[in-house]
Amino acid sequence: MSGIKLSNPATVPDTEPLQLTVHAMPRADVASDDAKRRTALGRARMLLVLLVCASPVVASYLTFYVLRPEGRSNYATLIDPSRAAPAGLALADLDGRSINVASLKGQWLLVVVGRGACDKDCEQRLFLQRQLREMTGRERERIDKLWLVTDDAPISPALRAALAATPAVQVLRVPGSELSQWLAPAPGESLESHLYVVDPMGQWMMRAPPHADPSKLKRDIERLLRASASWDRAGR
Numbered sequence: 001m002s003g004i005k006l007s008n009p010a011t012v013p014d015t016e017p018l019q020l021t022v023h024a025m026p027r028a029d030v031a032s033d034d035a036k037r038r039t040a041l042g043r044a045r046m047l048l049v050l051l052v053c054a055s056p057v058v059a060s061y062l063t064f065y066v067l068r069p070e071g072r073s074n075y076a077t078l079i080d081p082s083r084a085a086p087a088g089l090a091l092a093d094l095d096g097r098s099i100n101v102a103s104l105k106g107q108w109l110l111v112v113v114g115r116g117a118c119d120k121d122c123e124q125r126l127f128l129q130r131q132l133r134e135m136t137g138r139e140r141e142r143i144d145k146l147w148l149v150t151d152d153a154p155i156s157p158a159l160r161a162a163l164a165a166t167p168a169v170q171v172l173r174v175p176g177s178e179l180s181q182w183l184a185p186a187p188g189e190s191l192e193s194h195l196y197v198v199d200p201m202g203q204w205m206m207r208a209p210p211h212a213d214p215s216k217l218k219r220d221i222e223r224l225l226r227a228s229a230s231w232d233r234a235g236r
Helices: 028-065 120-135 137-142 157-164 214-227
Strands: 077-084 108-114 143-149 170-173 195-198 203-207
Touching: 108 120, 108 214, 120 137, 120 143, 120 195, 120 214, 137 143, 137 214, 195 214
Parallel strands: 108 143, 143 170
Antiparallel strands: 077 203, 108 195, 195 203
C-alpha cells in the first residue's frame, strides 16, 4: 500500500491584538465657551430683529431732523429732544371720568390749550386746528384734534356743540401745573398761545408760533406725515 502523505495543516495567522480607543470627556471650560457663544448669537439675532422693526421709525426721524436738504427751514419750532407725556398726567373728560394718557397714542395730535371760558383767541386756535386737519386732504385720517382745558370753568353749550361736529374735537381737562411738565410755551408767551403737534408715540415734537399762518404750518405738518408714512397708519 502506497504511503499517504499528509499535508501540514494550514498555518493560522497570528491574531491581531484588540485595540480600544478611549475618548476624552469634554472639558468643562470648553462646554462653557460653547454655551456663551450660543447665548451671544441668540442676543445678536434678537437685536437684529429689533433694529429691523425700529428702522422705519428711526429713518423717518433722521430724515426730518438730521438729513434735511440745505435751504429748507421749518416754520414751526422743532422740539429737540421731543418730550413724552408724563405717564401720570391727570386727564379727565368733561363728565369727570379719568382718562389714561396712553389712550392718546396712535395718531398725530393737533393740540390746543385753553381755559373753559374760551375767548376769541382760543376760538381762533380751535378753528386753525380744524382748518389744518382738513387742509392735509386724504392724510387727515392720521390726525386727531385735542383741546386741553386747564381749569374747571364750564364750556358754553354752543361751543360744545360745534366741537362735537364730525370730526369731533376730543376735550379733556388737565391741571395747568401738570401740563407744564409736558408742553412749554416760547419765551415771553403763555401756554395757551400756541398750537402743539404730538406724534403717534405720544411725543411732543413741534410748537407753532402764536397766530400761526395756516399755509406755512401746513407745509411743516405735511413733511411730518411724509416722513412717517412708512410706519404710521390711519386710526388708533
